[in-house]
Amino acid sequence: MNTPDIITIDGPAGAGKSTLGALLAHRLGYLYFDTGIMYRALTFAVLDRKLEPQDSTAITELARTLDICIRPSASPDERHPTVLIAGRDITHDLRRLRIERNVSHVACHQPVRAIMRSRQREIGLRGKIVMVGRDIGNVVMPDAPLKIYLETSLEERARRRTDELRADGRAIQIGDVASDVERRDSLDRHVTIPAPDALIINNDDLSPEEEVEVILAHVAQNQWRPSVVSGRL
Numbered sequence: 001m002n003t004p005d006i007i008t009i010d011g012p013a014g015a016g017k018s019t020l021g022a023l024l025a026h027r028l029g030y031l032y033f034d035t036g037i038m039y040r041a042l043t044f045a046v047l048d049r050k051l052e053p054q055d056s057t058a059i060t061e062l063a064r065t066l067d068i069c070i071r072p073s074a075s076p077d078e079r080h081p082t083v084l085i086a087g088r089d090i091t092h093d094l095r096r097l098r099i100e101r102n103v104s105h106v107a108c109h110q111p112v113r114a115i116m117r118s119r120q121r122e123i124g125l126r127g128k129i130v131m132v133g134r135d136i137g138n139v140v141m142p143d144a145p146l147k148i149y150l151e152t153s154l155e156e157r158a159r160r161r162t163d164e165l166r167a168d169g170r171a172i173q174i175g176d177v178a179s180d181v182e183r184r185d186s187l188d189r190h191v192t193i194p195a196p197d198a199l200i201i202n203n204d205d206l207s208p209e210e211e212v213e214v215i216l217a218h219v220a221q222n223q224w225r226p227s228v229v230s231g232r233l
Ligand code: DC
Pocket: 013, 035, 036, 037, 039, 040, 103, 104, 107, 132, 133, 134, 135, 136, 188, 191
């Protein structure tokens, strides 16, 4: 089967983008690239240097110079690659609460986004890649041949996140998780926009494996746009 060289997957927090992205990349033998990790790594560096998440100038300078290295996962869970900043392994810090609480603020500065988007596009242009994020199909890779946008109800996203946290041994109430998901939605809303030509998949009632089948059926029907992807952001 002829497959699109670049596949983008966007959607809100908790929609299952990374699970789907890693699975699809694995199926196709593609690289899996979660762009949110770059914002998380930058947030780690911001807090580590005791910068204010609101300090656009200092964070822009940091984003320009920070050496973020993302390597394929060292664990069997392909959703979580190994991440180094300036040679320091911060993989296990990226999901911590203090990163969750600050990352939307760090990611909202436009000059910071411009730097991140340009780096993401450089990686995307290598091809044979599944890129996951919020603005990938719409802004970073608008010329990608296949764009997916995941929709999931708030209730379902809260339920999945609660299950995940409980599996990690955290005693947590679904209502608190739902409030947190809503808070993140409102902070990230300005960047989470489906590309006009995205395939929209509501996955409330689909497993990740079923989603992969939906996407591969779509690809097999040649419902994607082979395109010449080139140039810079
Ligand atoms: O997908 P995630 O939860 O790891 O994303 C972390 C943060 O980064 C979240 O606040 C949204 C932001 N983000 C973004 O603004 N643009 C992207 N392409 C990916 C993530």
